[in-house]
Amino acid sequence: MKLHSRVCDILDIEKPIVLAGMGGASCPALAAAVSNAGGLGVLGAASCGPKQLRQWIRETKELTDKPFGVDTLLPASVRRAQYDEMDGPTPADLLPDRQSFAKEFMEREGLELGEEAPAANREPDEPAMFTAEFFDAQMEVIIQEGVPVYASGLGNPGPWMDGLRANGTKVMAVVGAVRHAIQVKSSGLDIIVAQGHDGGGHNSPVGTMALIPQVVDAVGDTPVLGAGGITDGRGVAAAMMLGAEGVWVGSAFLASEEANIFDFQKQAIVDSTEEGTSVSRTVTGKPARIIRSKWTEHWVTEDVEPLPMPYQGIVSGPVMAAANREGRGDINPGFAGQGIGMIKSVRPAKEIFDELVYGAEQALSRSTNLLK
Numbered sequence: 137m138k139l140h141s142r143v144c145d146i147l148d149i150e151k152p153i154v155l156a157g158m159g160g161a162s163c164p165a166l167a168a169a170v171s172n173a174g175g176l177g178v179l180g181a182a183s184c185g186p187k188q189l190r191q192w193i194r195e196t197k198e199l200t201d202k203p204f205g206v207d208t209l210l211p212a213s214v215r216r217a218q219y220d221e222m223d224g225p226t227p228a229d230l231l232p233d234r235q236s237f238a239k240e241f242m243e244r245e246g247l248e249l250g251e252e253a254p255a256a257n258r259e260p261d262e263p264a265m266f267t268a269e270f271f272d273a274q275m276e277v278i279i280q281e282g283v284p285v286y287a288s289g290l291g292n293p294g295p296w297m298d299g300l301r302a303n304g305t306k307v308m309a310v311v312g313a314v315r316h317a318i319q320v321k322s323s324g325l326d327i328i329v330a331q332g333h334d335g336g337g338h339n340s341p342v343g344t345m346a347l348i349p350q351v352v353d354a355v356g357d358t359p360v361l362g363a364g365g366i367t368d369g370r371g372v373a374a375a376m377m378l379g380a381e382g383v384w385v386g387s388a389f390l391a392s393e394e395a396n397i398f399d400f401q402k403q404a405i406v407d408s409t410e411e412g413t414s415v416s417r418t419v420t421g422k423p424a425r426i427i428r429s430k431w432t433e434h435w436v437t438e439d440v441e442p443l444p445m446p447y448q449g450i451v452s453g454p455v456m457a458a459a460n461r462e463g464r465g466d467i468n469p470g471f472a473g474q475g476i477g478m479i480k481s482v483r484p485a486k487e488i489f490d491e492l493v494y495g496a497e498q499a500l501s502r503s504t505n506l507l508k
Contacts, residue, residue: 152382157207312340334365369495
């Protein structure tokens with residue numbers, strides 16, 4: 137029994153396993169490795185400025201002649217002016233207090249506030265990150281470069297469908313609710329990714345096993361990829377038994393040699409257990425599944441409310457940067473899904489991919505023996 141579905145035909149890949157476009161971590165080396173192994177590698181380019189994004193796309197083309205994708209966010213996903221007319225203190229009003237809170241934490245942990253360096257992923261003359269101009273510039277690059285697959289990690293790709301379709305680009309969107317799946321389906325995209333609460337990073341309040349079949353039922357003949365906590369072949373098989381025609385896998389590849397994260401973060405994944413993550417707003421301002429750390433727990437014990445996106449990123453940014461400089465996995469271990477308890481070592485991406493395929497095929501074969 138060989139793993140295959142409509143997703144393989146749509147994306148021109150051998151196996152229906154897609155690398156999640158994890159911001160920064162899913163770099164050209166990792167995306168190319170997954171594509172070369174027979175799946176679809178996806179660049180996690182949400183924070184890439186236009187110039188770096190173009191560089192990443194061209195670098196990936198040099199590393200593989202197979203299809204690959206790019207994942208970004210979309211303008212409608214971030215609304216900076218939504219707090220202007222609210223009653224009481226605005227996030228901007230509370231920002232100095234939360235920055236003082238973060239500074240006190242840094243002093244307690246012996247972290248030094250370094251000089252603010254220019255963002256490595258954005259040139260000074262490029263639009264400010266996570267503005268409408270920033271997203272428009274990213275999409276312009278994606279269309280100009282004729283990327284084989286585009287994935288919207290958050291938001292509806294509808295406004296850009298004409299430009300993407302003109303290049304023959306296949307289009308996907310990640311959703312966390314049935315209503316969002318119905319919205320993006322109306323744009324005429326090719327594949328929908330249903331990502332449940334088990335997944336790392338920003339995810340859904342709905343559990344993966346509950347979300348996948350409901351999205352499958354709601355979108356009719358549009359293929360669905362299951363996502364959220366899928367870390368081995370049994371998870372792949374389970375998603376497909378729920379009606380998905382493939383999977384969108386992130387955390388399993390974070391512990392790959394090619395992943396663009398720090399070695400101490402990879403070790404934090406290997407050392408973690410099924411109870412090692414929590415959903416926290418302390419890094420980005422939006423609920424995101426992250427490995428538990430002194431930073432996440434400090435907000436809980438002190439009973440301080442994080443600010444919404446993008447303000448919380450201003451608070452957490454200096455702390456995370458200092459932790460990275462000093463290799464503090466106890467402070468910035470990174471985002472990850474609930475399946476990380478199954479990850480026991482750092483390995484090449486191809487080895488991880490091949491094990492996912494083999495495990496899925498074995499699990500699906502065993503399932504036929506359950507019926508008499």
